[in-house]
Amino acid sequence: MRVKSPWMPRLAEGSAATPSERLVAALAEDILEGEISTGDRLPAHRDLADKLGIGVGTVTKAYGILERRGLVRSVKGSGSFVALTQTRRGPLIDLSRNVPPAVVNERLLAGTFTAIAKRVDADLFNDYPPLGGHDEHRRLLAHWFARLGMEADPSRLVLTGGAHQAIAIALSVTCGTGGTLFTEAQTYPGVFALARHRGIRCVGVDMDDEGMMPDALDRMLTEKKSGPSALYVTPTMQNPTTATMGRIRREAIVSVCRAHDVAIIEDDVYTLAADTSLPPLTMLAPERTFYANSLSKTLNPALRIGGLVVPESMYAQVETALQATTIMVPPLSCAVMEQWLLDGTVEAVSQAIQDESKRRIALARSLLGDMMRNTEHRGYHIWLPMPQQEAQRLAHAASALGVRVTPPESTAADPDAPDGGVRLCLGSASIAELSTALAGIARLRVEVHQPDSRLAL
Structure with a gap:
């Protein structure tokens, strides 16, 4: 008797995304957030297609993409299973929150509060x-x-x-x-x-x-x-x-x-x-x-x-x-x-943030090249201009890769406008995480621009 899958079938939001993209995004999110665990069975292709009202070929395509990204494994004669060896709540790398790089440490905070306690007027x-x-x-x-x-x-x-x-x-x-x-x-x-x-x-x-x-x-x-x-x-x-x-x-x-x-x-x-x-x-x-x-x-x-x-x-x-x-x-x-x-802490912290931001912008430029809008400033975010439909496909694909980006529709005054892009926030992730995420984004950008690519969604 076939074991029932614990996954509750759904498609991710996204009016401009294809059914396979939405299925990939939904499964990837639930796998990465621990809603379904390593070894859990996924629904059979035809069962899932019937429940979601999509084609069997769409399910096959989505499972194949997830398998190539290491989230799913297929066993001949047995079905498809979650393959991620380690999961945690939330996306693995978050490039959606626009915050400055973290340069404030415990020693600085301890010194600050000690100085405040000695100087501040309790009134x-x-x-x-x-x-x-x-x-x-x-x-x-x-x-x-x-x-x-x-x-x-x-x-x-x-x-x-x-x-x-x-x-x-x-x-x-x-x-x-x-x-x-x-x-x-x-x-x-x-x-x-x-x-x-x-x-x-x-x-x-x-x-x-x-x-x-x-x-x-x-x-x-x-x-x-x-x-x-x-x-x-x-x-x-x-x-x-x-x-x-x-x-x-x-x-x-x-x-x-x-x-x-x-x-x-x-x-x-x-x-x-x-x-x-x-x-x-x-x-x-x-x-x-x-x-x-x-x-x-x-x-x-x-x-x-x-x-x-x-x-x-x-x-x-x-x-x-x-x-x-x-x-x-x-x-x-x-x-x-x-x-x-x-006491000059503002100058020291702001200079450290500028230096780190400059380093991160340089890393992004080395990995993304002409994909990102050129900027001479040392901010915390970069912009990848592209048609809005490609931006939504990239966001879905990044989610399946374990990278959260700013939802393209969230920055658009008119989400249905043809031109758009993807904002990548560079301040929150570690340098190692950022390098991994940006390299993945660079590959995905090529894929979503070439929908006939083998790895395209």
Whole structure:
């Protein structure tokens, strides 16, 4: 009697993927996450085809791909079995989380907390701070911004729990509920989540090698219906495409926004890795620009502290939004920020991160070559431009290989647009893991571009 398979048949999500791709992705995910174990029997080809409503040949093709990747073995006369010798929860290598390389160690943290304990005023922990943060903390953060090329008046700066919260606050006072947010055609996935939460409609604006195109933005704003709106844009080391606007492009974007009287939300979290001679948009249009930056993205994701530089006329509304949301940044985060800015740790950590990022970018370039968009900056992510359908196939194939990448549809303002790509985040994995993952991605990129290849999905 044939032993029943413990696997619950399913196909992975992905409207642009073929049934075999979706079956490979679903099985690979469940094998790598331990849902089915080494030695477990897989369903017979015809049984699985009947349950999923797909062809027997599709199942045969998927099993063959999984076998070549070492996840499945076939035994003549007995069937197909899970072959992975070691599994663990989650993907083996994660290139989906955009965090800086880890350079903060236990010794540094111990020294930091010892210094804080000797110096800190306990009263800071016994009461609520002012809504925008203590004056000395705002001055320190403004000084750090200035070293990045952003001259910020501390009186227009509020402390936030990272750049994500800063963007959320800016959205609440510019678009309200149900407004319109214009973004790059490819952009930070988190802004879509924030917009959905507030019922804000996102409209993608066409891009070129410098990022958002002013003519396309002008056309979109001209066609816009009535109601509140704002522009969300990352002029430097754009996420995910790595595009950086030159000065002329920045001035053109500002000119379009002034002509249409549209507020600007500027995300500048990657400026540490870039040319600080390029002015932030808020220095070109301080009357309408909300500038978000963060030590979380610059130094360490656990340090949830950032800042929002606000147009003077909107400061009271921002304070109201702060009062209605988080009220304050945790005092311990403020104490760590203060200590690091005063004792030089910020410079040491940021330089170490830049050096490690440069090393990782060089590794990616050596393995991916022309597959990746060329970038001169030392950021934490790279961009592989390609048609959106190929991007989805690559993401599915990478999952089967044990590599998680940013889902292509998550960065697209219009997931059905023909052009897209895959973002690879280089900061989280070890160098050895990164080398293995990128080598696999390079091979898969060729395969998904040549669908008749023997290993193609």
